[in-house]
Amino acid sequence: MEKIKIGVIGMGRIGKIHFENLKNQIENAEVVAVSDPNLKEDLGVPNMEALDLIQSGQVDAVVICSPTDTHADYISACAAAGKHVFCEKPHDLSISRVIETLEEINQAGVNLMLGFNRRFDPNFQKIRTLVQEGEIGDVHMLKITSRDPAPPSLEYLKSSGGMFLDMSIHDFDMARFIMGKEVEEVYAVAAAFVSDDVKEAGDYDTAVVTLKFEDGSMGVIDNSRKAVYGYDQRLEIFGSNGMAKVDNNKPDTHVLYNQHGAHGALPLNFFMERYTLSYQIEMRRFVESLTGGSQMPVSGFDGLQAMLIALAAQKSVMEKRPIRLKEIEDKVGILLY
Amino acid sequence: MEKIKIGVIGMGRIGKIHFENLKNQIENAEVVAVSDPNLKEDLGVPNMEALDLIQSGQVDAVVICSPTDTHADYISACAAAGKHVFCEKPHDLSISRVIETLEEINQAGVNLMLGFNRRFDPNFQKIRTLVQEGEIGDVHMLKITSRDPAPPSLEYLKSSGGMFLDMSIHDFDMARFIMGKEVEEVYAVAAAFVSDDVKEAGDYDTAVVTLKFEDGSMGVIDNSRKAVYGYDQRLEIFGSNGMAKVDNNKPDTHVLYNQHGAHGALPLNFFMERYTLSYQIEMRRFVESLTGGSQMPVSGFDGLQAMLIALAAQKSVMEKRPIRLKEIEDKVGILLY
Amino acid sequence: MEKIKIGVIGMGRIGKIHFENLKNQIENAEVVAVSDPNLKEDLGVPNMEALDLIQSGQVDAVVICSPTDTHADYISACAAAGKHVFCEKPHDLSISRVIETLEEINQAGVNLMLGFNRRFDPNFQKIRTLVQEGEIGDVHMLKITSRDPAPPSLEYLKSSGGMFLDMSIHDFDMARFIMGKEVEEVYAVAAAFVSDDVKEAGDYDTAVVTLKFEDGSMGVIDNSRKAVYGYDQRLEIFGSNGMAKVDNNKPDTHVLYNQHGAHGALPLNFFMERYTLSYQIEMRRFVESLTGGSQMPVSGFDGLQAMLIALAAQKSVMEKRPIRLKEIEDKVGILLY
Amino acid sequence: MEKIKIGVIGMGRIGKIHFENLKNQIENAEVVAVSDPNLKEDLGVPNMEALDLIQSGQVDAVVICSPTDTHADYISACAAAGKHVFCEKPHDLSISRVIETLEEINQAGVNLMLGFNRRFDPNFQKIRTLVQEGEIGDVHMLKITSRDPAPPSLEYLKSSGGMFLDMSIHDFDMARFIMGKEVEEVYAVAAAFVSDDVKEAGDYDTAVVTLKFEDGSMGVIDNSRKAVYGYDQRLEIFGSNGMAKVDNNKPDTHVLYNQHGAHGALPLNFFMERYTLSYQIEMRRFVESLTGGSQMPVSGFDGLQAMLIALAAQKSVMEKRPIRLKEIEDKVGILLY
The missing domain is CATH 3.30.360.10 (Dihydrodipicolinate Reductase; domain 2)
Incomplete structure (x- = not known):
């Protein structure tokens, strides 16, 4: 089976958790790129600019773990690029910006999962x-x-x-x-x-x-x-x-x-x-929803x-x-x- | 040591608990009279009219376990007769009546303990x-x-x-x-x-x-x-x-x-x-406050x-x-x- | 109903527990005598010689809480006097003495309960x-x-x-x-x-x-x-x-x-x-066995x-x-x- | 740092656990070969004859998870080839065979850890x-x-x-x-x-x-x-x-x-x-002992x-x-x- 190719934006504490889980615990996914200007280690995959990662033909889905104030822009970019998104909470601190990007996601026909891991x-x-x-x-x-x-x-x-x-x-x-x-x-x-x-x-x-x-x-x-x-x-x-x-x-x-x-x-x-x-299961459920074509377990509406x-x-x-x-x-x- | 002589008004479920505890568990008290028109058993002490019990020279203190709507009247009567009172909660459903009887208790210089057993x-x-x-x-x-x-x-x-x-x-x-x-x-x-x-x-x-x-x-x-x-x-x-x-x-x-x-x-x-x-300790503390002259552990103010x-x-x-x-x-x- | 009249021999720690339970917790029994040469308090019942207590016409059953080395002799005396016995463990340190007194109990047709309270x-x-x-x-x-x-x-x-x-x-x-x-x-x-x-x-x-x-x-x-x-x-x-x-x-x-x-x-x-x-229930079960004529819940054989x-x-x-x-x-x- | 190169013999239930842990959880080790005639899957590393694996120049240490009756022979072969050994319990059902192979291990100067994972x-x-x-x-x-x-x-x-x-x-x-x-x-x-x-x-x-x-x-x-x-x-x-x-x-x-x-x-x-x-920590401790030159946490003597x-x-x-x-x-x- 084809593996879902995933790019991870933001390699702080939570980004690293998702990276490790995608790498070691989840069969049907692989991380093909990360994006973090502060990342020092070589993780064996390219470290790209966030927008380049989103637009890369190598990437099927994007996991957003960068600071909150970047979430909405990256979601917009994912919608524009036709990429599925997993985004850490909160989506954005402005309700109107949240609604705006949810509309973009809807119109692009891509999936969005919010990171309510609990x-x-x-x-x-x-x-x-x-x-x-x-x-x-x-x-x-x-x-x-x-x-x-x-x-x-x-x-x-x-x-x-x-x-x-x-x-x-x-x-x-x-x-x-x-x-x-x-x-x-x-x-x-x-x-x-x-x-x-x-x-x-x-x-x-x-x-x-x-x-x-x-x-x-x-x-x-x-x-x-x-x-x-x-x-x-x-x-x-x-x-x-x-x-x-x-x-x-x-x-x-x-x-x-x-x-x-x-x-x-x-x-x-x-x-x-x-x-x-819960982080392991969360990411597994994200990938399963993508491979199985089923509904995201946590939606933008949530x-x-x-x-x-x-x-x-x-x-x-x-x-x-x-x-x-x-x-x-x-x-x-x-x-x- | 002289035992505190207690009259119990109302011999329903809770009245019986206090009666038994006073009889069997507490050294410094004895029940000398009860008052309950519906009481069938002979408990070995006289069963009197409530006001007679309150005014009886045999009684040092009164434990009120009768229906709520009688509490305030009996407390008043106890104050008038100079008797200490233990009263089951609630004191009365009318705040003004509660305040009125608390004043009577204060002026009579007797003690009142409310039955917050927990x-x-x-x-x-x-x-x-x-x-x-x-x-x-x-x-x-x-x-x-x-x-x-x-x-x-x-x-x-x-x-x-x-x-x-x-x-x-x-x-x-x-x-x-x-x-x-x-x-x-x-x-x-x-x-x-x-x-x-x-x-x-x-x-x-x-x-x-x-x-x-x-x-x-x-x-x-x-x-x-x-x-x-x-x-x-x-x-x-x-x-x-x-x-x-x-x-x-x-x-x-x-x-x-x-x-x-x-x-x-x-x-x-x-x-x-x-x-x-808690019922045993509550009644023991009531009696101890009477014999020791200390403050009631639960007051009318409470x-x-x-x-x-x-x-x-x-x-x-x-x-x-x-x-x-x-x-x-x-x-x-x-x-x- | 007639109350079982009980004499308690030995008013140490455990004797006092049984005395209080018989007095305060058990309806169908009353303590009519105790026996303890070292007892100082007045418990409201006569303090007699052990053998006098056993042989007293006032006593239906005897509760033995004296030192172990007196148990067998008192059990013998109870058998001779036709009195039911509750005896604290152990019955005796000599097996042959135990067997001997069990035979006496059997032949006298009285009941014996051993104090395995747990x-x-x-x-x-x-x-x-x-x-x-x-x-x-x-x-x-x-x-x-x-x-x-x-x-x-x-x-x-x-x-x-x-x-x-x-x-x-x-x-x-x-x-x-x-x-x-x-x-x-x-x-x-x-x-x-x-x-x-x-x-x-x-x-x-x-x-x-x-x-x-x-x-x-x-x-x-x-x-x-x-x-x-x-x-x-x-x-x-x-x-x-x-x-x-x-x-x-x-x-x-x-x-x-x-x-x-x-x-x-x-x-x-x-x-x-x-x-x-367990001490309360034990003594209640002893009294119930006597009043109900049922088998003792803990026997001499036990x-x-x-x-x-x-x-x-x-x-x-x-x-x-x-x-x-x-x-x-x-x-x-x-x-x- | 050089990774310890490990060969796993026996890919049953427990062999797979060690394989996954070595692959996903332990930084300083890598599995370079496995040996199991019944293994169907391609695990991304060669599947060799057990003795070939033991003697391979690619292998620093051997993890033995094959049936009990093969343990002693493989331990002997490891001693002969100068390879460190992790062996699932029991070492062997014959005490004399255990002692014999422990001597071989001692004389070869290699390390042996027994799999008491608990x-x-x-x-x-x-x-x-x-x-x-x-x-x-x-x-x-x-x-x-x-x-x-x-x-x-x-x-x-x-x-x-x-x-x-x-x-x-x-x-x-x-x-x-x-x-x-x-x-x-x-x-x-x-x-x-x-x-x-x-x-x-x-x-x-x-x-x-x-x-x-x-x-x-x-x-x-x-x-x-x-x-x-x-x-x-x-x-x-x-x-x-x-x-x-x-x-x-x-x-x-x-x-x-x-x-x-x-x-x-x-x-x-x-x-x-x-x-x-415990399986993860066990294998990590085995690898750490090899890289750190410290004593095995569970020895052949154990x-x-x-x-x-x-x-x-x-x-x-x-x-x-x-x-x-x-x-x-x-x-x-x-x-x-």
Whole structure:
């Protein structure tokens, strides 16, 4: 079978993960080029200008892992060149730019997958399966705990779009994925407790977000930029037939009992360790969708919805009231679905 | 040592628990009279009219476990008769009546303890201790899950004051107890998902309540009237130094592994089993406060604050906006603290 | 209903537990007398000479909690006086004396229950139920971990009969109870690791005992006199349909996560806390057997079998070979079953 | 840096694991040849006769994964050709042949590593580290539970050398690894409970093995060829300072609570899933030892000791007595250490 030929743009932390997975774990793909002006190592494939890579006849699909402010331009270029795209989240910090490029993608007839890797984590997959199989019954409530081990640098914070668009957006996507329903209303409280950088950036580091889904069911997400005990990623789902939850993964299962207590390992820290497997499965699913001609498991629409929730959360904190997603949509004039 | 002589009014489920604990578990107290027109058994002590019991020279202190709508009158009568009072929650469904009787109690110089038994549960005590000892550091977030196994009868629901005043009020008290801080603002979403009776009573059975404390820290409570897997009572606290949580108590620790999975016991179901120990400790602490002349571990003020939060939650659901406790206080004109 | 009138001989730690349970927890019994020359408190019932208590017309049944070397004599006296007996383990350190008094009990037609309280613990009861209901299938292996928090005093050790007869005997009884089968062969290794007192007493403090049951299934018991993390009481059962295990009970369910790890509570420490409930149920079952005329839940035969296993274990350590129970039985000439 | 050039002999299940790990996970090695007459796929490297591969100038080191009865011959050939060897366990079923080839390896000055992969599992590594760091104190007791999900085929059983040499040998090595001490005496009971094939092969499928280490400390291993709930691999260590244990790894952390109970995932099943990571680390350590010139993490001596314990266990079952390892050693005349 022909292998899908892939170019990777941006060889930072996450670009390298995708590169290694495409190289070592996925049979039906090969990386034929990378693009990163700062890359020092020789990876055995040419390191090209991003636009050259996109337009190269050698490349079937492009994996975009460069800084956020380049995403939309590269997606546009991929659409123009007729190349399929995998793009790390967020698509762009401007909703109108997102909508614009989604239209280009649509018109070009190419596929776009957004990098919400957590959907492919075995824990969250299991919860989704339980929901789909009716084990939870009518779902009444979803609870997500999502805490980072430490806040990013001030520089990163300043261009991140804020906690909701940068960090909570994963949880907003997770909420839609697990529930299989759209969010209708958002209420959020937020504060800057853990970091002066966060305050300086005018951002939040701690939040509680209440979601109301289209059928009246509820969701609660709690976020923090700094859990001293590590990367805390848990989820619980509750409904008429029961409740299910998933806990953190740990590096080992040991418990030590001594005169001071019972002591076990902390959660895997950080996303590189916690979501190793989800990154592999994510990229495999991208390639399978291309080779099998099936729908992308995470679409541009999914990325857009998560952004709308993030914007509603931001607005809710500022205006101290619940915000209906429709208020955000109306403002940006979403027409295309 | 002289034993405290106690009269118990209302010998329903909870009255019997207190009666047995006073009789069998607590050295420094004895029950000298009960009052319940429906009581059939001979418990070895006289069964009197409630007001006669309150005014009896044999009685030092009164434990009120009768229906809610009698609480305020009996508290008044106790104040008039100079008797100390233990009263089951809620004090009364009318804030002004609560304030009125609290004034009577104050002026009579007697003590009043409200029956928020969960404070005495070893799990929640442990969390409170960890907070007090600084193990959590600056507390950023409190999370309480509190779900009943099944909704009460329609008849009960109609006179209950609604889910927030009847059920969530325990969690509102728990939030204040664990945090050692006052709540400033409340936002709630609620729905009736699980029971036609609940709908008919115009009540809710499922809710998410977001709390903002006076120092900006946050709390989230999620409630349901019906968890098919039993009585679900969990709590988590998160702060700058770490996170702690407590899980449900179970009847045994077994796990059975067979070809279908790993299977363990469900939580203890219902409050009689789950909070057996907390009821014992609660009554012991009431008696110790009387014999030792120390402050009551749960005061009338505590009861009032939990009610204000419940009323704010109710108002928040109806007006779809966050409600500051001050809005409620202003309306009822609380003056006395 | 007439209450069973009970006399308690020996008001040490365990005698007081039974006294309180009979007084406060069990409807159909009352303690009418106690016997303990060292008892200082007034418990509200007469404190008599042991033999006077046994022969008193006021007493229907006797609970023997005095030192081991008095058990057999008091059982004899109870048989002579036609009184039912509950006796703490061990019955006696001499097998022939045990057999002698069992014959007296038989001939007098009174009932004897041995105090193997752990059978009534909800965890172990659950395992027994799983075995009986076939959830384990054909049972292939039983594993018991039983460790004390600290060795007893030298004085106690000297008159204890040794670790197997004093401590492991509970586990030997548990093995028979869970399996519902007789032990046929015993192999034991043992050592004195944790205490100079133990060495001085010529005793062991650490052991592994392998059991072979009559149908070829296997058991392993590991014992220690000193687990610095507390009283460790676990059990696992394995068979053709699955495996089940029970863990220790803990004072609370908290887990604290900080930068050093995840920390939880230690097991309940010691038997007074761990087996509180089993002592209550044990005494209730004794009284129910008397009032209902049913078979005692733990018989003299059960006590004897556990002793035989203990003696076989002792012999196995000394002779460094597996010992068949029949070797012990042959020597003492057990005739009566 | 020069990569170590490796030839893999035997491309069955385990050979493929090592091949993939060498290819995708380990920087400093490359597979230059394989040898398997039954291999159909083109793996991109030549498929040679085993002896040709061993003698090839292209090959620095040989990984032997062929059937057990070929191991010793290939090791001899590697010694003769001056090639380093990684050999899957067991080395050979004949102790004298093992000793003979170990001498050849010694004299040739090449390195031999035995494939006891479980040593590299993060759970067991953690326990070893706790022991080494003194967290357990003086170790008194080691407990290993090791159960397969299903017995192998009759054909496999017949040439396997029996359960102790084929399956328990991993646990015997683990015992030595964790304790860092030699075993002195072995007592075993065993039976055939789960499979007619096992009976027909004259083998056992269920066993309890008691170990005595050189310092008197104890070990217990329980084995079964058939745990219907999956691959059960647990370990516990107990000593003067505390106890530590490790549990099974599971595919996810979900727990589902419904009206029937609390339900979680079964252990990873089978060794391919459970020990994925240990195989990677094992091979990486083999290559690192070659490139770094350091000692092999598992030596031929380790393999020999595990075999002696297995033979002692076999003898113990047959002769129904504890067997000192020295009895086995004397018979085979081990001289070389």
